[in-house]
Amino acid sequence: MTTMDLPDSAEVDASIKLITDNAQRIFVWNYDRSRGQLVTLYNKAMSSQWNSITELDWDTDVDPERLVLDATQPNITVTLARAAADVPGSPIASWGDAQFTELGVEALKASLSQFMHGEQGAMMTAAKIVETVPWIDAKYYASTQTMDEARHTEVFAKYLHTKLGEAYPMSPFLEGQITDLLEDSRWDIAYLGMQIVIESLALAAFGQMHRSTQEPLLKKLLRYVMADEARHVAFGVLSLAEYYQDLSSAELKERQDFLIDATIRNKARSTTPEMWERMGVNLDVLMPFLLEGATTLDQSLFTTFEHGFFAKLVPNVRKLGLLDANDGYLRKEWEKVGIMGFDTGDDTSADYDTYDAVAQDRAAATA
Ligand SMILES: [Fe+2]
Numbered sequence: 001m002t003t004m005d006l007p008d009s010a011e012v013d014a015s016i017k018l019i020t021d022n023a024q025r026i027f028v029w030n031y032d033r034s035r036g037q038l039v040t041l042y043n044k045a046m047s048s049q050w051n052s053i054t055e056l057d058w059d060t061d062v063d064p065e066r067l068v069l070d071a072t073q074p075n076i077t078v079t080l081a082r083a084a085a086d087v088p089g090s091p092i093a094s095w096g097d098a099q100f101t102e103l104g105v106e107a108l109k110a111s112l113s114q115f116m117h118g119e120q121g122a123m124m125t126a127a128k129i130v131e132t133v134p135w136i137d138a139k140y141y142a143s144t145q146t147m148d149e150a151r152h153t154e155v156f157a158k159y160l161h162t163k164l165g166e167a168y169p170m171s172p173f174l175e176g177q178i179t180d181l182l183e184d185s186r187w188d189i190a191y192l193g194m195q196i197v198i199e200s201l202a203l204a205a206f207g208q209m210h211r212s213t214q215e216p217l218l219k220k221l222l223r224y225v226m227a228d229e230a231r232h233v234a235f236g237v238l239s240l241a242e243y244y245q246d247l248s249s250a251e252l253k254e255r256q257d258f259l260i261d262a263t264i265r266n267k268a269r270s271t272t273p274e275m276w277e278r279m280g281v282n283l284d285v286l287m288p289f290l291l292e293g294a295t296t297l298d299q300s301l302f303t304t305f306e307h308g309f310f311a312k313l314v315p316n317v318r319k320l321g322l323l324d325a326n327d328g329y330l331r332k333e334w335e336k337v338g339i340m341g342f343d344t345g346d347d348t349s350a351d352y353d354t355y356d357a358v359a360q361d362r363a364a365a366t367a
């Protein structure tokens with residue numbers, strides 16, 4: 001198909017989404033390998049590539065209900081639904097174990113669907129970084145990340161398709177976040193938004209599912225994906241720590257505001273309303289019961305995930321110099337909402353190697 005016969009807008013809406021990138025592509029003529037830490041990271045990325053066909057056992061039998069029933073931690077959506085069912089007048093008051101298990105399966109499909117769509121967004125963001133970053137070492141590294149994210153998209157799509165059934169659409173919240181990054185004219189904002197914010201979020205979400213699931217294929221798949229993601233965060237930290245040294249206070253303030261938007265002002269959760277539709281429940285009718293039910297639950301259920309996220313995010317942002325720039329503007333904003341408890345952790349540029357499950361498995365196999 002040539003550009004002359006792009007599908008009309010009705011067809012475009014159904015199967016693809018068009019995004020216009022406002023950033024300029026950069027060709028560089030300096031091929032010197034001057035950034036030693038990025039060279040190390042690139043070499044590491046090449047040696048820890050894994051093959052999604054031969055290194056994962058796709059013959060594993062997966063029973064979706066067992067996936068829910070055998071999980072070591074109850075699914076938060078199911079826990080919330082059980083609480084909502086107990087509220088007087090609840091539209092799901094008659095639900096029994098069978099329905100709650102079915103909801104658990106749908107909730108898992110919804111999470112894996114968001115992982116899959118997010119990974120496609122990560123693949124495109126990494127490709128944008130290849131095109132827009134002004135350093136050859138970063139272009140090389142981002143190329144390996146593009147391959148990693150292709151593999152992640154592919155394995156989540158395959159797991160959903162071959163083991164669980166129909167995927168869900170991308171949540172509007174996640175779609176909006178990633179679209180903004182792909183459109184932005186400043187190359188470092190794609191880095192900051194993807195490598196630092198969304199990758200930290202993904203590491204927390206994958207880690208939570210990895211700890212909870214007993215299913216060996218999903219467990220190994222998540223472990224290998226996380227090994228790659230830790231490198232991606234490290235790439236963001238190493239690159240931006242250098243770039244931000246030379247920005248003005250006003251430019252740094254823009255980046256600090258971006259992080260405040262991404263963490264505080266923009267607190268919408270990635271819910272999947274379609275999940276409730278598939279269960280035959282009208283979410284508008286159910287919502288007040290979910291909210292009421294939530295008040296009866298141990299609130300730590302809701303904060304565990306956020307802890308995982310901020311424990312990664314805060315040390316990485318500190319390493320970029322963004323916590324303390326402009327008289328600690330970001331630090332003060334985050335202190336107001338209680339996020340600063342995580343300031344003491346290691347940043348990922350230092351500890352990514354400890355997550356390299358691929359290298360660990362290979363070392364064990366040859367030992
Ligand atoms: Fe990924």
Ligand SMILES: [Fe+2]
Binds near residue numbers: 228232
């Ligand atoms: Fe990634």
